[in-house]
Amino acid sequence: MAPSATVAGPPPSGAGLPASPPDLSPRPRPGETLIKLSLALSAGLSVLITFGIIAAVLGPALSFFDQVPIGDFFSLHDQGGRGVRAAVIPLLIGTFLTTVIALALAVPLGLGAAMYLSEYASPRARKWLKPTVELLAGVPSVVYGFFALFFITPVVLQGWLGLEVNFTNSWAAGLVLGVMIIPTIASRSEDALSAVPQALRQGSLAMGANRMQTTLRVVLPAALSGVAAAIVLGLSRAVGETMIVTMAGGAVKNNSLDPSEPHMTMTAFIAITAQGENPVGSADYNMLFAVGLLLFVVTFVINAISIAIVRRFRQAY
Amino acid sequence: MSKMPAEATANGTHTPHSEAPMTTFVSQAGHEPLPKLPPDPVMETKALNVFYGDFHAVHDVDLAFGRNEITALIGPSGCGKSTVLRCLNRMNDLVPGARVEGEVTYHGQNIYAKDVDPIAVRTHIGMVFQKPNPFPKSIYDNIAYGPRVTGMKVDSMDDLVEEALRGAALWDEVKDKLKQSAIGLSGGQQQRLCIARTIATKPDVILMDEPCSALDPIATARIEDLMLELKDDYTIVIVTHNMQQAARVSDRTAFFTAKPDKTTGNRTGQLVEYDLTNTIFSNPSDQRTEDYISGRFG
Numbered sequence: 001m002a003p004s005a006t007v008a009g010p011p012p013s014g015a016g017l018p019a020s021p022p023d024l025s026p027r028p029r030p031g032e033t034l035i036k037l038s039l040a041l042s043a044g045l046s047v048l049i050t051f052g053i054i055a056a057v058l059g060p061a062l063s064f065f066d067q068v069p070i071g072d073f074f075s076l077h078d079q080g081g082r083g084v085r086a087a088v089i090p091l092l093i094g095t096f097l098t099t100v101i102a103l104a105l106a107v108p109l110g111l112g113a114a115m116y117l118s119e120y121a122s123p124r125a126r127k128w129l130k131p132t133v134e135l136l137a138g139v140p141s142v143v144y145g146f147f148a149l150f151f152i153t154p155v156v157l158q159g160w161l162g163l164e165v166n167f168t169n170s171w172a173a174g175l176v177l178g179v180m181i182i183p184t185i186a187s188r189s190e191d192a193l194s195a196v197p198q199a200l201r202q203g204s205l206a207m208g209a210n211r212m213q214t215t216l217r218v219v220l221p222a223a224l225s226g227v228a229a230a231i232v233l234g235l236s237r238a239v240g241e242t243m244i245v246t247m248a249g250g251a252v253k254n255n256s257l258d259p260s261e262p263h264m265t266m267t268a269f270i271a272i273t274a275q276g277e278n279p280v281g282s283a284d285y286n287m288l289f290a291v292g293l294l295l296f297v298v299t300f301v302i303n304a305i306s307i308a309i310v311r312r313f314r315q316a317y
Numbered sequence: 318m319s320k321m322p323a324e325a326t327a328n329g330t331h332t333p334h335s336e337a338p339m340t341t342f343v344s345q346a347g348h349e350p351l352p353k354l355p356p357d358p359v360m361e362t363k364a365l366n367v368f369y370g371d372f373h374a375v376h377d378v379d380l381a382f383g384r385n386e387i388t389a390l391i392g393p394s395g396c397g398k399s400t401v402l403r404c405l406n407r408m409n410d411l412v413p414g415a416r417v418e419g420e421v422t423y424h425g426q427n428i429y430a431k432d433v434d435p436i437a438v439r440t441h442i443g444m445v446f447q448k449p450n451p452f453p454k455s456i457y458d459n460i461a462y463g464p465r466v467t468g469m470k471v472d473s474m475d476d477l478v479e480e481a482l483r484g485a486a487l488w489d490e491v492k493d494k495l496k497q498s499a500i501g502l503s504g505g506q507q508q509r510l511c512i513a514r515t516i517a518t519k520p521d522v523i524l525m526d527e528p529c530s531a532l533d534p535i536a537t538a539r540i541e542d543l544m545l546e547l548k549d550d551y552t553i554v555i556v557t558h559n560m561q562q563a564a565r566v567s568d569r570t571a572f573f574t575a576k577p578d579k580t581t582g583n584r585t586g587q588l589v590e591y592d593l594t595n596t597i598f599s600n601p602s603d604q605r606t607e608d609y610i611s612g613r614f615g
Contacts, residue, residue: 122413123413197450199448200450200452202411202444202446203451203511206406206408206446207443207462207467207514208463208466209436209467210436316453317453
């Protein structure tokens, strides 16, 4: 018989006192270790692959600069004589032109769409519109290229607007590039705007601000880092996009800043040259890697600059 | 003005069980006896009903808020007191599916009339929220925001910012760091900043939705002192879970409760009793009020 059964007083806290101190020693958990290891491996692998790509590009790029003076590479015009047309400045101009046109179209439209979806649209409208906008991101870039080549240039630019543009030109390539990155900028910016706490909007509205003031002066500054990340992502896609600019932008090295003329971009150059028969180790072959490296550096610098800008201006909540 | 010891708020809503009406919590707000109903109400609600979709949140509330008085709305969770408060400056407009019936008048004008601009309403009737919500901007820009967006004519923004911060008893603590982010302030300072931000737009009425529930007792005591100072210039309506707070600061108290619907089981908030705070806490006329303030339910 348990003697405590009849004793008045506070009941014991548990089911009963253990005979010996409870065992609290660590237990082996092999499953946990395995999972942790495989997760670390997947994280490590993506870093490893990135470094692998850099290494693979770096090798041939460095041997290119053994074969060709760096002055020939960063040059406005191809220097004859060495058997390789090494000038890269025209390619940078082509990339710059198409990207600027793309951003000029996509940033206002993408941000506008994001602000509408996040701040103005009813929940029902938003439920339909956001996936529809995101659907645009799924269109293959070759379709966009076709669209630029056979609709934007002949119908819109030459027909409706009556512009005298070349068959391939930077207007068409840049504009369609912009259309391509609108969903990226819109969707990511919308995520950033929606993540701003409702309390900030209420605070602003309760002071007598209207929706536009609330959006532009409170929500947007608070979401700036996310919005900037969205724009940089779109920009990186525009700089790296190949198909549209190859099809619709032209294959001519061109130093003019007139977008109605054809311009070859860095990516178009790589795509076109890679199809040619260039023996491994030749200067032409190695130049592909040099341009690829330059593309990588350009993207990297853009990222670094935008991070610095965001650090300076963002309003962390 | 006398201060309550800070510990008094630490009990939260749990008042000790007591059969006798609570005579210990006597309003210290008024010195001369007030008339039973506010003689010159700034705002009134008439047969106010609020629905969220099909849900009937508040049923038939008639209230009047007196000039330069503090009115407390108290009651258990879900009784509709915050909903009523948010009707007073049309913040319920922001809730999808919210619908308001009846009238809310401000100086005799129904603010739910068709030709009333809710943004204009909010410039006269400011609001302080439960959780401090300073903008992620500098202290200065937080105060200057309201005057800027409402297009107030301001001779010197610097003076206005100082005046608002002094009005919210925050100036001495922040005068050397006006350009620093408001996010770096303590919770109590942030809430006083939000009050300063509200008075910077020179409103007529200030609504406070449980302004101290996220604060510690010392910060709470400072906000309560501030409220008693502010009532010289403003009409204040406060929702609070803390009955001692209502007793300490308010002139009048409205007690709400939630009544379950017999068929649907939805709980609809209703006003049980509205009277001078002294009367509510010492001699309530409704049994439910007495049960609530003596801690028997809620």
